[in-house]
Amino acid sequence: GAVVSQHPSRVICKSGTSVKIECRSLDFQATTMFWYRQFPKQSLMLMATSNEGSKATYEQGVEKDKFLINHASLTLSTLTVTSAHPEDSSFYICSAFGGGYGYTFGSGTRLTVV
Amino acid sequence: GIQVEQSPPDLILQEGANSTLRCNFSDSVNNLQWFHQNPWGQLINLFYIPSGTKQNGRLSATTVATERYSLLYISSSQTTDSGVYFCAVGLGQGGKLIFGQGTELSVKP
Numbered sequence: 001g002a003v004v005s006q007h008p009s010r011v012i013c014k015s016g017t018s019v020k021i022e023c024r025s026l027d028f029q030a031t032t033m034f035w036y037r038q039f040p041k042q043s044l045m046l047m048a049t050s051n052e053g054s055k056a057t058y059e060q061g062v063e064k065d066k067f068l069i070n071h072a073s074l075t076l077s078t079l080t081v082t083s084a085h086p087e088d089s090s091f092y093i094c095s096a097f098g099g100g101y102g103y104t105f106g107s108g109t110r111l112t113v114v
Numbered sequence: 115g116i117q118v119e120q121s122p123p124d125l126i127l128q129e130g131a132n133s134t135l136r137c138n139f140s141d142s143v144n145n146l147q148w149f150h151q152n153p154w155g156q157l158i159n160l161f162y163i164p165s166g167t168k169q170n171g172r173l174s175a176t177t178v179a180t181e182r183y184s185l186l187y188i189s190s191s192q193t194t195d196s197g198v199y200f201c202a203v204g205l206g207q208g209g210k211l212i213f214g215q216g217t218e219l220s221v222k223p
Contacts, residue, residue, distance in 0.1 A: 032208055038155075043200065044213045091155060097208045103147065105157040 002028050004096045006106025013084055013113055021079045021092055021109045028099025029074035035067075038091040038108075050077055074098075084113040116141045118214035120201055126220045127191050135186040135217045137201030145204035146177050147211065148186050152197045160186070160199075162207075191221045 003026040013019050023033060032051055036044040048069050050056040056069035066088075068080040077096075081088055094106040117140040127133055139146070148160040161168050161175040163184065168175055172191075177184040188195055198218050202211035 034210065041218075043215045044157075046210055046212075049210050093155070093157065095157075102159055102162055102207070103211065104159070105149075108155040110155075 002026075002096075002099055002101035002104040004030075004094065004104045004106040006094050006109055008109060009107060010110045011112070013111070015085055015113055016083055018080055018082045019084055019111060021081075021094070021111075023077045023079070023094030023096065023106050025075045025096045025098070025104070028096075028101060028104075030077075030096035030098040031074070032097045033071060033077040034095040034097070034103075035069060035077075035079050036093045036095065038093060040091075044093060047079075081111065084111070086113045089113045116143065116203055116212050118201060118203055118212055120199075120214035120217050122217060123215065124218045124220075126222065129191060129193060129221055129223050131191050131221075132187070132189045133191060133219070135188070135199055135201075135219075137184040137186070137214055139182050139184075139201075139203050141182070142179070143203040143205060145207055145209065145211070146179075146184055147202050147204075148175055148184070149200045149202060150195075150197050151200060151216070157200070188219075191219075193221045193223055195219060196221050 005024045035047045048056040048058045050071040058064045071077045093108045119138045165179040172189045174187045198216040200216045201214045204211045
């Protein structure tokens with residue numbers, strides 16, 4: 001079956017630093033990738049949609065300068081949280097669509113900003 | 115935008131029991147999916163079911179698109195069924211999905 005690898009699974013960073021999260025489809029090409037954040041006991045909130053080689057489409061209220069998305073190839077998308085602050089602490093999840101597998105989710109990244 | 119409501123928000127079952135989870139949506143959609151998020155956060159796609167009925171083992175799902183709801187049935191529940199079940203809707207395969215708030219299921223041995 002389809003596998004989406006998301007790294008790191010857990011990261012702790014200091015306030016003011018940047019963190020990069022990588023999402024890679026291992027055995028298929030993803031036409032579209034999605035980035036979500038999830039707070040404890042809450043649903044997934046879509047942050048942005050990205051297609052290879054084009055700029056990401058951000059949802060209303062998501063700061064595009066803070067959450068930088070790069071979709072460099074059909075198998076790799078990255079989310080960089082710039083100048084992270086404690087309120088950015090959350091569970092970030094990527095999803096890749098393609099390869100005839102529908103939507104496949106990464107295992108998530110738990111970000112803690114101290 | 116489209117609203118997605120799931121019920122119940124929480125459910126506790128004894129192992130072996132059956133359950134029905136419901137998803138209501140506010141507008142016509144042509145993409146509806148059910149996902150299971152395990153206690154470690156991993157989401158697994160259970161069903162792509164914009165209409166009709168599908169079954170996969172102990173799980174089955176029915177969507178009545180004209181009445182804007184979908185049901186997920188879990189029969190003979192097992193402790194490994196525990197987690198959060200999400201319904202998500204969209205306007206086409208490959209497009210963005212809007213998630214409901216989920217139903218948190220806990221199956222006790």
